Amino acid sequence: MSSQQQLAQLLDGSLSPARDVQAQCEAQLTALLRAPGFALQLCELLFTSGPSPAQKQLACLLLKKLVNAYWVAGGAAGDEDDSAAAAASSDGYVVHDDEKRQVKHALVVALQERLELFAESKLQTALCLVITAIFERDWPDQWTEILPVVLQLVAGQDKLRIEFAVRFLSLAGGHFSSDSCCDLVALVFPHLQRVYVAADEFPAGLRSRIVRIVQSNLLMVGMEAQVGNDSARRLLQGNLAEWIGLFLAQLAAPAHVVKDYAVKIQVLAALNSFVKEWPKDMADVLPQVLPQVYALLAGGVAAYERDVVLNAAEEADGYDSDSDGALIGHSAMVVAAFEFLRGTVHAPTKKTRQLVLAGLSDFVFVMIAYMQISTHQMATWQDDPNKYVADEDDDSLSYNVRNAATDLLAELEAVLGRKAVVAALDAAQKRLHAASGSSGSWRVQEAALLVVGSLAAPTLAALAKNAAEVAQLLDLNAFLQTLFQVMNAANQEIYLRARALWCASRLAKGMSEEMLGAFLQVALSGLEQSQMLPVRMYACRAIGAVVKQDAARAQVQAAGAVVVARLIHLAQLATDETLHIVLETLVVVLQDAAHVGLDTADAVVACFLHHWGQNLNDPLIAELIDGAFGALLELDSLEIVAKLHAQVLPVLRGMLLQSREDLDAAGRGVTTAGSAITILKTLLRHSFVSSTTATRSSEDAVTRQLGAQVIQLVFEPLVAILLAVEDEKVLNAGAECLKWLVMFAVEPLAAYTTAGGGGSGIDATMRVAAKLLLPSLHDSCAICVGGLITQLLLKLGAALPAATVQSILTAVSARLATAELPSLVQSLCLVFARLVHSHGREILVVLEQLPAPAGTAAPNMLVFVFATWIEKQSEFYGLYCIKVTTSALLAVAAWNDPRINEITVVGSEADAPAGSAAADDGAAAGVRTRSRAKNAPGANQKQHVTVHFLTKLFVVVAKTLSQLSDEEEEWESSDDDDELSDDDGDEHAAPAGGASSSIFAPSEQFEQLSDRLDDAAGGADAVNNDFEETEDEFEAHFDPLNDIELKETIPQALQLLTSNNDLLQAVLPELTSADKELLASVSALSA
Template sequence: MASTIELAQCLRATLDSNPNTRIAAELKLSEYLALPEAGLALSTLTIAHDAEMPLRQMSFSAIMLRKYVTERWSPFFSSFKGSAPSLETKSQIRLAVFHGLSDPNRKIRTLCAHTLSSIASSDWPDEYPDLLSSLIGLISSGSSDSVHGAMQVFTEFIKSDLTEDQILPVLRDLLPVLLSILGAPEVHAPLTRARTVSVFRQCISALYMVKGQHPQAVKEAIATILPIWLEAFKVLLSTDPHVDIANRQDWDALAVRIQIFKTLDTIHTSFPRALTPYLNEYLSMALNHLTSLLGTFSQYYLSSNEAAPRSSENEPIELPQLICPIFDFTGAVIRGGKSKGWFENQNLSTLIASVFNFLQMTYEDEETWATNPNVFVAQEDDETQQYSVRVAGFDLLACLIDQTRSHTVAAFQTTVQAIITSSQQARDSNQRDWWRPLEAGLAAIGSQAEAVQDCVEDEQDAGRPKPIDIEFLLSSVVPSVLSLSEYPFLQGRGFVFASQYAKLLPVQLAGQYVNAAIQVIEANEAGVPVKISAVRAVHNFFQGGDGSTLSPFASRIAKDLGPFLLITSDDTLSLVLEALSVVVQVDKGRWLDAELATSLVTAILEVWAKNNKDPIFLSNVDNILTSLASSSADGIYQTVVKLTLPNLCQAMAAAPLNESWITASAIDLVSSLVSGASEGALGDGFFAVLAPSLFKSLGDAEDRDVIQNGISCLTLIIRKDCGQLLAWSESGRSGLDCVLTLIAKLLESQDESGGLVIGDLIIHLLRRAGESVLPVLPQLLQAMIARMTTAKTATFLQSLVIPFAFLINNQRDTVLDLLESMNADSRSGLDILIHTWCENAETFQGFWPSRVSVMALCQLFVSERPSLQNLIVKGDIIVKPETQNVRRAYFISTHLISFLGPHEFSSIPFPVKALKLLLHDVQSGGESATITAQGDTFDVESDDGDEDWAEEGNVKPNDEFEYLSELIGPKGMAFDNDDVLEEEDDEDLQKDPVSTMDMQAHLLSFFRECAARNTFNFSALVDQMSAEEILVIRRVTGTSSAQ
């Protein structure tokens, strides 16, 4: 048993300068920590103030105590190692740690707060019921040390440990005490007061989380609590923030303001109505803060690298930590749209001018970006940029331009014009930082390029003057900065800005800009920032640019970018790949030659070999290879394939099973080559080279990506050059045999994720190799029918049903005869297919699959087979009180029905169900019109959802579930799978007659002919439908009765 003295000696030894002594003590300490009494000894040492225990050793004791808690306290902790202390010992440790919250030393208080927070997460409330009352008592004690320690516990506690029922009672006792601390600056330190606001913010978030469970109580609490705090915030923010930082050794006082603006943002998000009366005042205070703080921001962040004062707790409190919440809060208010009047006067232009000022590159930005290209690239990328004042400022400008577009753009013009004038004056005065405001102004306007251009177009279309003169900037301002190599960030910004507004450039001027960017890329003396900016500009110019203008530059820029692929990494490499991917698409690659293609492919393969696990890189490599392979220049496809295919096949063959991403990505790149090939022109021996590696990889594969990529690759090959697959054989097995073996494997597997694309493979196999498949077709269909009985996901079921729909459209009677003769689970194949089809028809995704299903249902109906007439399938939902708002079952996918809860359905003959499905397609699935029971017809102009949101109040009750059905049905996503089929069908299916026919006319003709001939006893079937359906059929068929 180790005594407290022995443990103290051991701790002291761990801090010894002699490494041997230190290592021995650390090993001994690990043994001590496993003993039951270790925790109590450590807690005693943590708060022991005597000459024998220096502060450094006390702090280390506190650190080891927290480690002890997480490893020995309770199985609650994931790192628990056993030997938990007794309940009595725990109580003693808790008491000692709680005592440490009032320790005169700040560091000890903080360490004890962290430890107590960990203990509370495990013990409260069952084993530590008096914790909350004790903490509230501590912060009510008046002792600044005690308040500081307790506040640190509360910060974490409110966030994670209170339940719905505990929050309201705790807040009633806690918040008044917090407010008294916040309002006593002469007693409590700024950081402690800031923590009261932070805890209050956690309380607001907690109230929002329980609003649903306790709406009235939360409403009353907000009405009581918020006005008092909001008034307090007004008082605190009304003082000049410059007072908090002028001639101060620390900027602790800023922490209160930081927390207030963060809290205002949270309140606006959670309870916006309560904040609305105060918004104008807070916006004015926010703007006053920006105006007051700009001088200090310029002093410490723009003009020099002078370090800003640190806080008293050695944690940085920087001006950006205040500027960002101000921007965020202001942006949130703008999006909320409740203070439009505030922005209608001088406030808007003043705010925009302030934002432009704070967007200037800081001294730290300049140093970092000049030496770290990846960081420089990332800060310009919407998806990877780190949060900063610049990013927050861009977001705020986006909010402004979204809500008050023309006024904001006009303010952009005023602001940038003032910047141009002042920058020129500063430059003439030899001020070294003259370029920063101009770079910031161009960056700001460039960040909103799309919205600015839309605004200009709209204003001109309306006969009003342009609110901003971008052409002036492009012709008179930007060209002058492109040669300023001593100011690389401004020079680079000029290139990027011009490319962001490339649509407004005359052809000749656009060519000059592109040529200038290429010259920078080629210049050995150009630095990192301007080269990267030039590459980004090239990407922007070539993306969607005019092919005839850009084609003369394509070969040159491709040669320049190629070497960068081998010397860049991470974000910079991604940028180079993105630029190259748009360059090689220009003019369909007619400008490529064998030498350039060889160098590019060699570099691309090296990039792939180093980054074959990164999906972002792979996407760009995929696009580049596809573009190279599809080049219309003579011999380029052959060159690309000759260099690429053997390497990829070798990678597949050599990849270990536990590195499946290599195989998956290699197969994906093979698909890129196939995509680029012309139909029937994969090239001699293409499949012969690929097949052994591909089929072996797929035979061994268990990884989803390998299987899906392999199926997609085979599907592409069948579409492009099926003859090669049919002609290939090895060891007595043909290519077709291998494909059928793969399909059988996927059908047998219970993992349906790998079978999401199997339907496409089967469809194209039947379309392209139907005669070759005929001998094994019965076995294939039998396997598909058997799998239908166990399949669960909608997308996999679609893969099984749609091939039958295709076959029925082409060989109806033969297929039906075959299905009638099949059996699985004591049911006929026809029975299984029809039940599966009817239950999933409305979840089919894709244009062609949905249409081929409709066509096949028509074929089934007109066949008048007795076996179909006798099949009973699931009909409409049976309306009960709890489901009375669900109008017609076929407007709701089966997945939504299961989501809503258990329901009962009627049972109806298949012919009736077929008519219901087809009638539904007439009403809501036709491309040109929707027909209602009342006979109304209206054009469907768009399915992007904007109109539905904009006119939500005008939606008819009968339309609500129809809209929902379409949202999650044929055109929407299946609820049961994260993998979604491609929205667009491939080119083959787009050209198929099923895709190009007038489906609406076909269905109307179908109904009219069935009515005229009384097909399948049509009139009797119609009588079994709902009253509304009967009315629609009468209108469609033009009859007063069903006949």
């Protein structure tokens, strides 16, 4: 058997349906890729007439794989598709130069003499990919012959050769350099133009590829022209206008078959890229281009309605692709036209935007016709009503003509402002009036309402400012009355009624109190079981919109029981696509409720527990449960609290016990435990807040009873989980649960005896705390240990043996010495801050007697703790934490204790030598607070002075005060900007960064310190900042220290400290110029 026959057998075997045969043959072929001569053997098989098309296609694939992996040394690097060959190339095999020359010669000869063997389109593409792979690596230096052959093919008259040459140029276009593109354009474009205009002789796919070649090459020539290449500039001028003329003629040509749209789509993409690349040059051409694009859309409406909107079948090849992956079909062409307009409106020329505005109303009028719901969509939604919400909801990920149109509307409004709103409303009103007398025009009406609702926010903003041009187009009260009539009309099409509900909910902010009441009744009727799901889903959205309006609050609260009952029933029918919407609305209603009956609360809890059990891995469901249970518990009803505990705690116990058994089963136990402990945390913090608010005493018997109930049911399963896992979500949430139990149920906890004689609940809690303090545990798992330790010491400090307290402090300081995450450092420093507040100067004596952590240079724990704390203080975040730690440091400073005053730490950046560039920059920079210095270049190379504790304290608290003042100024400035903003502007600029460096505000809105850390540490810490901010809010609720006003406390403390002349004389010499400037500015702020 010859080698060619053996190769043919291996190729057939790799295509075999028998998996064992297929795997064996594929392994042999993969091994042969490294065999000398195999590339040439593949070429021999390709260029003979015997092999089947399947064998040739597979041979091309193998040859391409071989080229990618072994043509040059390291050739497989970064080639994701050839991972197997990349792994095999570790032996350093590279195809020999002689074999390369023979392969390339064989390919050139095949192009000249054997191309008939590749008449099939797929085979042409496969061979082109092989040639392109070699071309990428060897052209121009080592394969000069290939391009003249390709140019000869495209210059000839043979259609097969022309088609192959165009296919190659399309695939290889990205490998031409900008300078070689100029030569290519001069040589090839005349032939491409000859082929392109012969529309009747060549297929649409070929002409589409020509457009792509022209687009990519003209863009590269343009790059050369922009850097001063005169010949490139002349070449561009000589070709651009001519090709744009050809493109516009293509847009005007009728589409006889689906594939004709492929050329139009590629033309629109090319024109779009030209506008983006040369906006000023194209501004002179756009007066001819835009009308042609508008005419393309206007002229295609009838065909679109016939073939797409009213056709029960799915659009033929609507989102299919040709062999190069280009989208084709009428719908795809419409989307491409919308994308062209999006690109055009962003052109930074006033002339272009005025041109867009001039025809915008007519354009939107036509666009509405393309936004109609199709018969095929209706059939799909009828089979699965939840698919309607998945396709049509505001957060839909589906991309179709309707969603592309609404995206375009948002873009037009963002760039053109109120003028775009006026044009769109004008078009929508014309459509609504034209369709009002026709019973069969509901699709157009629905699409027009989609336009109005999409622009609801800017429309209401304009009406609030009495914008006459908007008010003339939209009488809001009359329009809403019409919507209500549509919603209530049982004979109207279901999707029109649903859209009317949606549109009205978007306009709810502009409703009067009376109208909100009427809308609420319409929405309630939309939630009835007899309504179809699309109507009920948008009725659900409508309820959520009404709840947000203060004027409707009393009415919503009065109908609360009915609303909740209907939402619960709707949740029973929901699927994955719609469940979140229903539960989210239910949470919003509960959070706004002034009263909820016991039966209603019982039904709500049962509903959420049911869906939680079915969606344990859904973080949004867990978040919604947190909101729902929190809302119920915050009603200050002890009956609801007790009822909720009775329902939820047994479920949590069962989940914790089950998860402990499942911990070894592929992580399922951790997931279940994490979800259960998160809900337990919600239950505890809200319950204790509710009980203490209702009884006005944290020591009340009701609070202790709640705590005892929790301890009895879930404490031991909780501790068992915490001692068994090292999952950060589980450990952090579990530490918070234990903290709340220590805070409010310490007596039942101390009285509780664990099973098996394991000691009291306090002993078990101590074991968990000891685990969290282990240096071997990752920082991210111990973020919340500081709060737990603090409560243990505050609640039990007097009852604990001195040795136990000392061991706790030793463990905390040892963990502080190894902590790297800023959030863990902050958590541990808070322990000592709270001890300063609770024990006063006594804490200094205790810390002085204890040794410093191993590996540190401090003589004792006192020096280590306060040196570490004051150096890290400026990195703390969260206003509550800043209040606790800053006030504690000021109290320590007021003691004027020599043990503290003698501590030395790293201070500010040293002053640069006089006359240096750094000194000049520093003089111009002003006060270097964190918000001003966070992006300073070369910060890590700065030299820092060594200063005493009090000097560092002066600077730290001054920066805190300055930062707080900056925050207030930013908020006031933001408010002023909002008041002065002009909605009628032609441009709207978005903030570039979107992040602030605030240390006081919630982490959801502001950049945290962890965002500026390296990726390895920052990722884990960023997850926990959001977590801690929420916890701080609850803990601050019970802490009198939260009432501290830093803007008053800091100046008073600084004034007291500076009144001590000896202290002042010790501090002043250690201050840098920047420190002095900072303190001076703070003094001015205080004054």
